[in-house]
Amino acid sequence: MNENFIKDYEYYKNVSLKKYNTYRLDIKCDYLIYPNSITKLVNLLIYLKNNKIKYFILGGGSNVILAKPCFEVVIKLDRLNKINIKDNIVTAQAGASLISLSNICMKNNLSGLAFAGGIPGQVGASTAVNAGAYKEDMASIIKEIKVITPDLEIKTMDKDELDFSYRTSFLKYNKDYICIETTFKLEYLEKEKIKEIMDDRKKRRVMSQPLTMPSAGSVFRNPEGMFAGKLIEDIGLKGYTIGGAQISEKHANFIVNIGNATYDDIISLINFVKEEVKQVYDVDLVLEQEIIR
Numbered sequence: 001m002n003e004n005f006i007k008d009y010e011y012y013k014n015v016s017l018k019k020y021n022t023y024r025l026d027i028k029c030d031y032l033i034y035p036n037s038i039t040k041l042v043n044l045l046i047y048l049k050n051n052k053i054k055y056f057i058l059g060g061g062s063n064v065i066l067a068k069p070c071f072e073v074v075i076k077l078d079r080l081n082k083i084n085i086k087d088n089i090v091t092a093q094a095g096a097s098l099i100s101l102s103n104i105c106m107k108n109n110l111s112g113l114a115f116a117g118g119i120p121g122q123v124g125a126s127t128a129v130n131a132g133a134y135k136e137d138m139a140s141i142i143k144e145i146k147v148i149t150p151d152l153e154i155k156t157m158d159k160d161e162l163d164f165s166y167r168t169s170f171l172k173y174n175k176d177y178i179c180i181e182t183t184f185k186l187e188y189l190e191k192e193k194i195k196e197i198m199d200d201r202k203k204r205r206v207m208s209q210p211l212t213m214p215s216a217g218s219v220f221r222n223p224e225g226m227f228a229g230k231l232i233e234d235i236g237l238k239g240y241t242i243g244g245a246q247i248s249e250k251h252a253n254f255i256v257n258i259g260n261a262t263y264d265d266i267i268s269l270i271n272f273v274k275e276e277v278k279q280v281y282d283v284d285l286v287l288e289q290e291i292i293r
Contacts, residue, residue, distance in 0.1 A: 145157050223284075
């Protein structure tokens with residue numbers, strides 16, 4: 001990496017990503033870079049592509065498992081976090097916090113994002129994986145998005161082009177398309193009613209999920225007509241541990257880091273659970289979390 005090129009960027013060298021991923025895996029990167037404009041992001045991508053430097057874009061660090069001991073370049077979009085509201089149309093840049101966006105919409109009497117009030121992700125990554133909870137998801141409220149294409153051009157994509165389905169989208173399988181902005185179409189509702197929904201769901205999360213421990217959210221997708229957590233719990237795997245990774249004693253579809261868990265610990269535990277569920281139920285669990293190599 002030529003530091004003369006990135007001197008006008010906010011960047012850090014030889015960084016541990018432990019506090020940037022919710023599993024708290026102690027993974028390193030050579031450069032952690034924060035573009036503060038779309039133009040700077042595009043210019044950075046052009047430079048990296050021309051110089052054949054490997055990189056990945058890290059959102060809120062939830063729903064991911066970092067596999068390599070060290071990455072060359074990690075790009076964070078946190079500084080691209082503008083939110084604009086016009087009537088019931090809300091536009092948010094990729095680096096905006098989904099929790100913050102949910103609260104802003106609530107305060108503006110806009111309903112549709114209450115489900116996201118406890119999802120610790122950013123708008124861009126949450127759009128790509130069609131994040132959801134309580135039988136609601138991003139796809140239900142997205143109008144369109146802006147992306148950087150593989151040719152490093154900016155393009156608007158309508159919802160119909162994004163091929164949304166349960167916890168996935170066109171973007172998840174086409175990594176060269178980078179979501180930089182998402183536009184939502186929401187419905188009006190009194191803020192008190194929205195807050196009541198959000199408070200109720202927060203209470204349910206606190207009661208059922210291991211929020212005080214490092215995890216990356218739900219590990220497996222729910223098989224059709226079933227709940228992954230119940231399948232895992234019913235075969236007695238709550239609390240099962242490999243190294244520093246443990247199946248949560250509170251919710252069996254969560255793996256928690258109980259102390260210096262490694263990538264290998266987490267993957268070994270995931271594979272063990274898949275094998276056991278397959279053997280008992282003949283069900284193939286599908287990983288919801290994304291492995292970043």
